[in-house]
Amino acid sequence: MRICRTRKEDAVWQRNFRTLVFYLVLLALWQIFFEMRFFPEYILPSPGMVFRRLRELGGDGILWPSVKATLLRMAIGFGLSALIGLGVGVAMGMLPVANQYLRSVFLGMQTLPSAAWVPISLLIFGLSDRGIYFVIIMSSMAAVAIATADGIANIPPLYLRAAKTLGTPRWAMGYQVILPAALPSVMTGFKLGWTLGWHGAVSAELIKSSIGLGFLLHMGRELNDMSQVLGLMLVTIFFGVLMDRFLFGVMENRIRRRWGLDHE
C-alpha cells in the first residue's frame, strides 16, 4: 500500500514537472519567434514586454483593482445565478412538466455565446453593473439548472427507499436526501456555470465598464498596445483556471470521492 501511494505521488509530481517544462519551452519558442522578427513588435511583443506592461499596470494601481472588480462582479452575479439555477433545477427535477419545457429553453440558451447577451443588457440596464450581473446570470444559470435537474433525476433510488424506510417525512425529503444526493452533479454544474459566467463577465466589461479585466483589455486595444492585450488575456486565463481548477475542481473531486463516484 505504502509503495503504491508513493509511486502515485511520484507520477503526479512527474506529470506536473513535465507540464512546467512544456510551458517553459512554449515561452522560449515565443522569445525565439520574437527575436527572429517575423512580425513587427506591435503584433508580437516579447514575453518580457508583456510582463513589463503588466508590472506597469500593477504599479499604476490599475491591475489589481480591476481583478478585484471582476471577481466581485462574479461573486455577486454568479452567486445569484447559482441560487436561481439551483431553485429552477430543483423544480425541474421534481416536476416532469417543468423539466420538459425549461430544458429545451435552457439548451437553446446555452447555444448563445455569452457576448450575445451584452446588447440586450445594454438596452435594459444601460451602462450599470446590474447589466454585467445580468450577462453573468444569463450565461451561467442554465448550466447550473440543467446539472441540478440531471443530478436529481439520477439519484440512486436506493437512497430514496432507505430514507423512506427510516421514516423521513415527505416535506423533509428535499433538503435531507434529494439535495445532498444530487450534490456531486450540482457541483459539476457550478463549475461549468462559473466558467460560462466568467466568459460573460469579461465580455460585458469589454463594452460597458470603467474598471475590470475586460475594461483593461478593451483599453489595450484602444491604445494599440498589444503587450497589454496579451497580458490581460493571460491574467484572465490565470484567474479563470485558478477558480475552475483550484476552487470548484477541488470541491468537486472531494465530493465525488466521498459520494463513492470515483474509485481510486
Place this chain on the structure above:
Amino acid sequence: MIKTEDHSPAAAMPLPKLVLREVTKAYNTRHGIVEALLPTNLEVKKNEFLVIVGPSGCGKTTLLNLIAGFDHPTSGEVLMDGHPIKGPGFDRLVMFQEAALFPWLKVIDNVMYGLKWKKGLNRAERRDVAMCFLEMVHLGRFADASIHELSGGMKQRVALARALAPNPRVLLMDEPFAALDALTREGLYLQFQEIIAATKKTVIFVTHNVREAACLGDRVAVMSACPGRIKRELMIDLPRPRQFNRTEVSVPAAEIGRELHADLPDEEGGRGVAEEF
C-alpha cells in the same frame, strides 16, 4: 401508538405480529398482466426469525416490499398487530442488499438519521442511542469516519446499526449479506444472531442461500417461482447461536435445497442452480 395491554381472554394466545391474508400481487407490463404472487397466507410471531428462501423471480422481494409498505397488494391484506399497513415506516425497517448509507453523513450521523423523526429525543440523546448500537456492531471507534472509508462488511454493519437504532418492531432484510465476500459474511452470522437475540426483534429475512436460511431461521418459508407462491414451511429447531459451517446446519440446509430443486424442470437445470447455492 404502542398498546400492549390485552383485556380479552385471547391474550393468553399471543397475536401474530404480522399477518398476510390472501395477499396477491400482479403487475401490468407490456406483455400483459404478470402475477408476481399467488394468494399467500403467512403469519409471523413476535420475536420470530422467518427466512424466505427461493430462486430469483419467485416474488420474495415482492413479498418483502408489501410488508415494508413500498408496494401495495393487488388483493388481500397485510396486517401488523391487527392494523393494515399503509406505507413505509420505522416500525418495519428495511435493510437492503446494498448498505444504502448516506455518503454526505458521517457514520454516527447515519445511525442517528432514523432517530431524527422520532419525537421526544434531543440531539445528545439521539447520539447516545446511536453510539450504543454502533458499539453493538463493534464500530464505535468509526463514529466520525466517512462512509467511503469503510469496507463492504463494515458498511453493512453500520446499516444494521442504523436499522436497529429507531427500535423497529420488525426488521425486514433483503439479502443483506449477499453482496459481501464469503469470509466477511461468515464472520457476520454469529455477531448478527447475538444482536438479534439481544434486541429481541421480529425478523423477516429474504435470501436465496439455503445454508444461510438454515443457519439463521427459526422457520423457513420456501417459495417457488412463476408465479410466486410459498410451497412449504420448515421449522429449524437447532440451538443458537448456530455456526454457519457446522454439520447440524447442513441437514436442514439440504432439505431446503431439495425442496427448491424439486421445482426445477430437469436434472441439468437442477445441477446449475445447486452449484449457485
